[in-house]
Amino acid sequence: MKKFLLIAGGLMCLFINVKAQKANLDKVVAVVGSNIILLSDLNQQYAIYLNQGNPQDDKAKCYFLQQMLIQKLLKQQAEIDSIVVEENQVDDELDKKMRYQIQRMGGQERLEQFLQKSVLQYKDEMRPDIKEGLIAQKMQQKINENTSVTPQEVKKYFETYNKDSLPDIGTEVEVGEIALYPKLTKAEKQRFYDKLDAIRLRVKSGEDFAFLAKTYSEDPGSASEGGDLGFFDRGQMVKEFTAWAFKLKAGEMSPVFETENGYHVLQVIERRGEQVHARHILIRPVTTAASLERVKLKADSIYNDIISKKLPFFTAAATYSDNKETQYNGGMMLYADNQTARTTFIPVEKVDPAVFLVIDTMKVGNVSKPIAFSSQQDGKEGYKIFLLKSKIPPHKGNLDQDYPKFKDRAQKEKEARVISEWFEKRKETTYIRVDDEFTTCDELKLWAKDKK
Numbered sequence: 001m002k003k004f005l006l007i008a009g010g011l012m013c014l015f016i017n018v019k020a021q022k023a024n025l026d027k028v029v030a031v032v033g034s035n036i037i038l039l040s041d042l043n044q045q046y047a048i049y050l051n052q053g054n055p056q057d058d059k060a061k062c063y064f065l066q067q068m069l070i071q072k073l074l075k076q077q078a079e080i081d082s083i084v085v086e087e088n089q090v091d092d093e094l095d096k097k098m099r100y101q102i103q104r105m106g107g108q109e110r111l112e113q114f115l116q117k118s119v120l121q122y123k124d125e126m127r128p129d130i131k132e133g134l135i136a137q138k139m140q141q142k143i144n145e146n147t148s149v150t151p152q153e154v155k156k157y158f159e160t161y162n163k164d165s166l167p168d169i170g171t172e173v174e175v176g177e178i179a180l181y182p183k184l185t186k187a188e189k190q191r192f193y194d195k196l197d198a199i200r201l202r203v204k205s206g207e208d209f210a211f212l213a214k215t216y217s218e219d220p221g222s223a224s225e226g227g228d229l230g231f232f233d234r235g236q237m238v239k240e241f242t243a244w245a246f247k248l249k250a251g252e253m254s255p256v257f258e259t260e261n262g263y264h265v266l267q268v269i270e271r272r273g274e275q276v277h278a279r280h281i282l283i284r285p286v287t288t289a290a291s292l293e294r295v296k297l298k299a300d301s302i303y304n305d306i307i308s309k310k311l312p313f314f315t316a317a318a319t320y321s322d323n324k325e326t327q328y329n330g331g332m333m334l335y336a337d338n339q340t341a342r343t344t345f346i347p348v349e350k351v352d353p354a355v356f357l358v359i360d361t362m363k364v365g366n367v368s369k370p371i372a373f374s375s376q377q378d379g380k381e382g383y384k385i386f387l388l389k390s391k392i393p394p395h396k397g398n399l400d401q402d403y404p405k406f407k408d409r410a411q412k413e414k415e416a417r418v419i420s421e422w423f424e425k426r427k428e429t430t431y432i433r434v435d436d437e438f439t440t441c442d443e444l445k446l447w448a449k450d451k452k
Contacts, residue, residue, distance in 0.1 A: 030065060030447075031433040032072035042068065062441030065434075069447055073426055074136035083142065085134040088235040093130050094123050095221075108224055120230055143422050144415045149407060157410035158399055167397040169405075172345040175359055176331035176387035178316055179323035180299050180370075181380055182291035189285050193263055196283040197256045200265045204253070209267055212281060218262070219282040227279035231272060241266065245276045287381045299370035299383040306367050306385070313367060313387045322382070331387065343404060345392070355386065362388040 027039040045064040050056065098119060105111040108119060115122050149157075199216055203209050210226025217223040234242050244254040244266050253267040262284035270277040302320055305311040317331025326333055335346040348356065358368050370383040392401065399406060427447070434447050 029435045030069055032069055033076045033430050035072040035076060037068050062438060062443045065438055066443040071136045074139040075132055078135045078139040083135060083138050085131060085138060088233055089134060090127060090131045091236055093134060094126060098123060120225060144418055147415050147418050149410045149414055154407045154410045158406050169397050169402060170394050171348045172392045173348055174344045174389035175333050175355065176313055176317060176389055177326055177333060178302065178321045178331055178385040179382060180295050181322045181382040182287050182295040184285050184291050188288050188291060192283050192285040193256055196263045196265055199281060200256060209279060213279060217281040218284045227281055229278055231275045231277045233275050245278050292381060296370065296383055299385060303370055303385055358386050359388045364388055364391050
C-alpha cells in the first residue's frame with residue numbers, strides 16, 4: 001500500500017518532458033474518469049528514464065503508468081474540490097526544472113540541441129504537465145492536512161524496529177553562519193550604471209535590443225534569448241522590476257534602474273491582461289577591493305562582539321547576516337532529504353566542503369574568525385563567520401537523540417495509510433480502464449478492472 005505515496009512529486013521530478021510529435025495512431029493506454037493517458041506520453045517518460053542512463057526495463061513503464069494513473073485520479077478530485085494553483089507557482093516550478101536540466105545537460109545550448117527547440121518553446125510545452133502535477137500535489141496535501149502523529153504513535157512506531165534493524169546514524173553537525181556581502185558606494189556603482197545607460201542609448205539610436213542583450217547582458221537565464229523573459233505577472237519579479245514592467249506600454253523602454261540583482265534596462269514587448277511579455281539587459285556591479293576591505297572590517301567587528309559576549313551569535317545573524325535563507329533562523333543552516341523534513345542536523349558528508357574545512361578543526365560552541373568566500377552559484381564574494389553549535393558522533397538510532405527523525409518516519413507511514421485508504425475508496429467510484437497490454441504489471445493489477 002505504501003507505493004501510493006509515490007505520487008505527483010516523484011512523477012514531476014521526471015519532467016524533462018521531451019514532447020515527441022504524437023502519431024495519428026496514438027493509443028489510449030488508460031482512462032481515469034474523463035481523463036486519458038496516451039501511449040506517447042508513457043513512451044515519453046520511458047525515453048526520459050533511458051536518457052538518464054538507466055538500462056532498458058519494460059517494468060519501468062508499469063511504474064510510470066501507475067504514477068500517471070495516481071496523478072490523474074488526484075487531479076480529477078482536485079477539480080471537484082475546486083483546487084487550483086497560481087500561475088506564478090507554475091512559473092517557479094518551470095524555472096526550477098529548467099535550471100536543473102540546463103545544469104544537467106551542460107548548458108542551455110546543449111539542452112536546446114537535445115530538444116531541437118528553444119528553451120521558451122520547451123517551457124510552453126511543459127506548462128500543462130507541470131500545472132497538473134502541482135494540482136495533484138496540492139490535492140494530496142489536502143487529503144493529509146489533518147494527519148499528524150502523537151508522541152505515543154512515534155514511540156509505537158519506534159518499537160516496530162528490531163534492535164538489530166535500527167538505522168545507523170552517521171556523524172551530524174549543527175552549523176550557524178553569518179554571511180556578509182560587500183556594499184558598493186554610489187561612486188563605485190556609477191561606472192556600471194553608465195555602461196548600461198550607454199547600451200540603452202544605442203537601442204534608442206536604432207540598434208537591435210536582442211543583439212545587444214545577447215552581447216552584453218549578464219543574466220544567464222535570458223541573455224541567449226535576446227533578454228526575452230516571456231510572459232510574467234506581478235508576483236514573479238522583484239518589486240522594482242515589476243513596477244517598470246507594468247508601467248510601460250508595448251514598445252516602450254525603461255531608463256536604467258536598480259534591483260538586488262544589478263542594473264536593468266527593460267523593454268515591454270506585449271501586454272496581455274495582467275501579464276507582461278518583456279525583455280531586459282542586466283549589468284551586475286562587480287565587487288571592488290575597497291568594498292571587500294570595508295566588509296572585512298565589519299565582519300571583524302561583529303566577530304569581536306560575539307567572542308567578547310557583547311552580542312550573541314544568533315542575534316548577530318538575525319541583525320547583520322545577508323543570507324536571507326538563514327538570517328531569520330538565527331543563522332542556522334538547514335538540511336532536508338527525501339525522507340525527512342528540514343532540520344538543523346546535517347550529515348557531515350552533506351556539509352559544503354568549503355564549510356567543512358572550517359568546522360572540522362573547531363570545538364563545539366566555538367565561533368570561527370571571518371573567512372573570505374566566493375559563492376559557486378552567483379560568484380558573490382564576501383566574508384562568513386561560522387558557529388559549530390553541536391556535533392553528534394555516529395550511533396544507533398534512538399528516541400532520545402533522534403526523535404525528530406523517527407517522528408518524520410512515523411508521520412510519512414501514517415500519511416501513506418491515509419492516502420492508500422483514499423485511493424481505495426475513489427477507485428471504487430471512478431471509471432478506470434487500463435489497456436490489456438499492461439494488465440500483467442504487478443503495479444497495475446489493482447487498477448486493471450473496468451468500472452461500470
